[in-house]
Amino acid sequence: MPLTAAMTPGFPETLPLPLQQSPQYARALGMMGASVQSMTLGRNTGWCQIQTRKLRALGEVRMISRGPVWAEDAPSLTADWLRNWLRAEPARPFLLNAGPIAPGGLQKAGFWPLMSGASVAVLPLAERGAMRVGLSQKWRNRLSRAEAGKLTVQATVFNGDPAHWLLAAEEDQRRRRRYGGLPRAFTVAYARANPGDARLFCARLDGRPVAAMLFLRHGQMATYHLGHAKPDARALNAHNLLMWRAMCWLAERGHRSLDLGTINTQDAAGLARFKLGTGARALPLGGTWLHLSALAPIARRLPSALAA
Numbered sequence: 001m002p003l004t005a006a007m008t009p010g011f012p013e014t015l016p017l018p019l020q021q022s023p024q025y026a027r028a029l030g031m032m033g034a035s036v037q038s039m040t041l042g043r044n045t046g047w048c049q050i051q052t053r054k055l056r057a058l059g060e061v062r063m064i065s066r067g068p069v070w071a072e073d074a075p076s077l078t079a080d081w082l083r084n085w086l087r088a089e090p091a092r093p094f095l096l097n098a099g100p101i102a103p104g105g106l107q108k109a110g111f112w113p114l115m116s117g118a119s120v121a122v123l124p125l126a127e128r129g130a131m132r133v134g135l136s137q138k139w140r141n142r143l144s145r146a147e148a149g150k151l152t153v154q155a156t157v158f159n160g161d162p163a164h165w166l167l168a169a170e171e172d173q174r175r176r177r178r179y180g181g182l183p184r185a186f187t188v189a190y191a192r193a194n195p196g197d198a199r200l201f202c203a204r205l206d207g208r209p210v211a212a213m214l215f216l217r218h219g220q221m222a223t224y225h226l227g228h229a230k231p232d233a234r235a236l237n238a239h240n241l242l243m244w245r246a247m248c249w250l251a252e253r254g255h256r257s258l259d260l261g262t263i264n265t266q267d268a269a270g271l272a273r274f275k276l277g278t279g280a281r282a283l284p285l286g287g288t289w290l291h292l293s294a295l296a297p298i299a300r301r302l303p304s305a306l307a308a
């Protein structure tokens with residue numbers, strides 16, 4: 001089903017859209033055969049993308065991830081818009097992976113809490129000197145050692161090659177460490193549907209690739225998508241060097257922030273420290289919520305502690 005959109009020139013690129021709300025994401029899903037509806041809210045004051053998926057337990061489900069996004073930081077706008085939208089289209093199940101929003105507003109709209117919110121690391125991009133000052137001391141020291149070492153870094157466009165070694169290494173790493181992520185098919189589709197917006201940073205040692213990171217560009221923002229380092233590269237702090245080069249490259253091309261993904265201090269404390277060591281800020285998200293017409297009246301009467 002094709003992407004539908006109501007857009008005016010320059011919009012929604014003027015908004016700080018997370019990956020899941022970007023037109024680039026919608027184009028990638030469209031290439032994969034998924035249904036995505038995009039809409040402008042108000043007079044260019046907000047933007048929202050709604051996916052349609054089929055889930056075994058619920059059938060056809062509409063889903064919003066980290067949206068809507070508003071020109072002004074006003075979480076109450078999201079709850080008000082959701083209530084009005086659900087009155088117009090109340091029948092089908094609806095999943096919301098919420099951005100920053102007060103849970104009370106979702107409860108009043110009839111949403112049932114399924115999962116508490118995580119936090120993501122978002123790094124403001126700036127001039128190179130300012131970003132270097134913002135690094136934690138340990139992070140900066142590791143970067144300095146990597147810069148003085150034998151690694152060389154090359155930045156290239158990722159053209160969507162499904163057989164690229166980084167994609168295979170990432171999948172193997174996921175199986176071993178038992179964590180999830182978007183499938184290889186999405187990475188390939190994103191690169192092919194958005195030429196030039198998937199950027200690969202590769203570190204080499206004595207001419208052979210030993211580490212790489214892939215970043216997805218989408219308007220004002222960019223997202224760290226995946227990465228892998230071989231043991232000799234980790235010993236040389238390759239990830240610090242690759243991340244730093246990407247930060248500088250993206251900032252120089254006008255991106256204002258870099259989404260480094262979820263922070264998990266319990267199961268991946270080292271990775272969380274790495275992300276926050278860049279100077280990134282922890283942005284709490286609003287959790288996962290379900291709206292079913294039959295459950296909405298009960299959800300509205302839930303104790304506030306259950307909706308928090």
